[in-house]
Amino acid sequence: PLTAEIIGVSSGPIYEGGLLFNDKGCLYCHAISGHGGQRGPDLTDVGSRLSSNELTWRIMNGGLNMPAFGGILTSDELSKLVGFLHSRRKP
Numbered sequence: 132p133l134t135a136e137i138i139g140v141s142s143g144p145i146y147e148g149g150l151l152f153n154d155k156g157c158l159y160c161h162a163i164s165g166h167g168g169q170r171g172p173d174l175t176d177v178g179s180r181l182s183s184n185e186l187t188w189r190i191m192n193g194g195l196n197m198p199a200f201g202g203i204l205t206s207d208e209l210s211k212l213v214g215f216l217h218s219r220r221k222p
Contacts, residue, residue: 133153145218151211
């Protein structure tokens, strides 16, 4: 699972989004900083590639091999998850 060190903060909405990344099973397919699966794209620096709106759309609607999570996540969970992913940027 992702730790506060990997998430980059130890409290707040970005931290909670990182915990959701663990809890909702995103790590089964996606890696963050070398932790997680390889089926989906590595999301270590996804915030440098996609806007918050693009991340929201992809999570809600799914993609090639990714299921849609629009009916599974609450709006609060979606907001925290997008915040966490958007914080993932190249140094």
